[in-house]
Each structure stands twice: as structure tokens, then as C-alpha cells.
Amino acid sequence: MNYNLNNRFEYLKKYLKESGEYIRNARSEIARETREKADGSPVTSADLWGNKFWEKIIKEEYPDDIFIGEESLSHKYPKGAEYIWYVDPIDGTKEYISGHGSYYTLIGLTVNGEPALGIVHEPHTGRVIYGSREQQPVLLNGSDSPQPLNGIRSWSESKRLMMRGIGAHKRKLLKEHYNIERMKYVGVTHNQLGSLFHKSCGFASNRATSYWDLCAPAAIMAAAGFATEFRNNNRRILLNNGSHKAESFYILPGDTPDDVKKAVLEW
Numbered sequence: 001m002n003y004n005l006n007n008r009f010e011y012l013k014k015y016l017k018e019s020g021e022y023i024r025n026a027r028s029e030i031a032r033e034t035r036e037k038a039d040g041s042p043v044t045s046a047d048l049w050g051n052k053f054w055e056k057i058i059k060e061e062y063p064d065d066i067f068i069g070e071e072s073l074s075h076k077y078p079k080g081a082e083y084i085w086y087v088d089p090i091d092g093t094k095e096y097i098s099g100h101g102s103y104y105t106l107i108g109l110t111v112n113g114e115p116a117l118g119i120v121h122e123p124h125t126g127r128v129i130y131g132s133r134e135q136q137p138v139l140l141n142g143s144d145s146p147q148p149l150n151g152i153r154s155w156s157e158s159k160r161l162m163m164r165g166i167g168a169h170k171r172k173l174l175k176e177h178y179n180i181e182r183m184k185y186v187g188v189t190h191n192q193l194g195s196l197f198h199k200s201c202g203f204a205s206n207r208a209t210s211y212w213d214l215c216a217p218a219a220i221m222a223a224a225g226f227a228t229e230f231r232n233n234n235r236r237i238l239l240n241n242g243s244h245k246a247e248s249f250y251i252l253p254g255d256t257p258d259d260v261k262k263a264v265l266e267w
Helices: 005-033 045-061 093-098 168-178 191-197 211-223 258-266
Strands: 034-036 042-044 066-069 083-091 104-111 114-121 128-132 135-140 160-164 181-183 202-205 226-232 235-237 248-253
Touching: 005 045, 005 083, 005 104, 005 114, 005 128, 005 135, 042 045, 042 093, 045 066, 045 083, 066 211, 083 093, 083 211, 104 211, 114 211, 128 211, 135 211, 160 191, 168 181, 168 258, 191 202, 191 211, 211 226, 211 248, 226 258, 248 258
Parallel strands: 066 083, 160 181, 160 202
Antiparallel strands: 034 042, 083 104, 104 114, 114 128, 128 135, 202 248, 226 235, 226 248
């Protein structure tokens, strides 16, 4: 079985258009097909379709891998599993339902718990952002040649940090000690990828986040040389630890000082 990451991407890329067209075309009819999940978040028939679609595509080619979709009936898997796919068929379901704002399909692969391959697909535009251990981040837009995404790669280039779940007091301390400005909304792409579009210097969150919303962006940013760390109970975790949520995490340039990384998560 071939575990080459770029080969895996080329296999999945063949199906992105079909997935994107279905999700995009279903949007106008989706309001009447929406229900509420147990956690209060909305789910649509397009979410469910996308989950089944990608599970079928991935398991047909990689039957021994673990597949965890947001809408999968179970999120359990063997702790320590080598290859786990995390898929969110529609990240931004509320925006998708409302008809306003961006939404994405996120496909990520962990290898021994570390994000190794990431695909962020924008069904509403057709754009694809891809990165892996074998490929620095690129933007694919229709038939155009892949466009390298260089963006901000160094901590010294910007002190604008996208923050989620980080209170005003902590933001004040980060501003006073490190001159870190809060970036509220990236606007041009998935917020965790803002650095690749010169909008932020990274992402930090103290809000519990599911692995299917973390894996793909984190893999892309790791491919750009960014440092990632995920924590539960203030301890570093891998994304094959038997859970499916991280309580806090950061995605920061590789040259970010250690004291800044510590402050972002612990202050």
C-alpha cells in the first residue's frame, strides 16, 4: 500500500470537484433540511452527505486507516493509531445555512498523532489549499498552476495574532509584554491559515476545538514551518490520544520565542 502523502493528495483531489459541486448546489435548499444536534449545533443533509462521501472515498483506497468525520456515528478509535483521517464536510455550517460567509471542507491526516497532510477546500470558490510533510503550502485555483503560499513565516514580521477564547485580561498582558495585537477576522480564507495570506502571525485558542477542525489547517501550517502544540489539562497531546478535542492550541511561526509560546497558552 502506498503511503506517499502527495500520492494521497492526488487521489483525493480527483473528488474535490464532485464534493464541492454537491455542497454548493445544495445550499439553496438546505434551510428546510437542517436539524439540531445534541450539542445545539446545526447539521444539514449536505453535512451528512459529505461525511458519507469522504468516508467511502478514503476507505476504498486506504481500508486500514481510521476515518473520523464530524458527522460519523462514532468518534472512537484505537488510541495510538498510526493513520487517522479527520474530516469536516462543512466547516462553517451556520454560514452555509445563512447564505452569508465562507464555509470549507477540511480533510486532514495524522501520522502517529502529528498532522501530516491538510486540504482546505472552498466549495463556494473552488479554491484548494494543500500542504503536507512533502509539500509546502500551495493554492490551487481552477486550471492555474499551483501557487506557492509564502505569506508571513517569521515571528518578527508581524505581531497580529488570531485569538479565540482568550479573555480581555490575557490579551492585555500579551499586548503589554509582547506587543501582540489581536486579529479578529482574517476574511480571505480559513482563519487558521491567515499567516499564509499576510493577515496574521498565527493562531491561538483556549476554546475546546475538535480534531477535525484542527488537523487540516495545522498540517498545512506545519508544512510552512510553523510550530503547533495541542493541550488537554495543560499537557501536550497528540491527535491520536483517544480523544477528539483539544482544550487549547497554538499555531505559531517556528522562530516564535519559547516564552511567547508559553504565555499564549498559560497566562
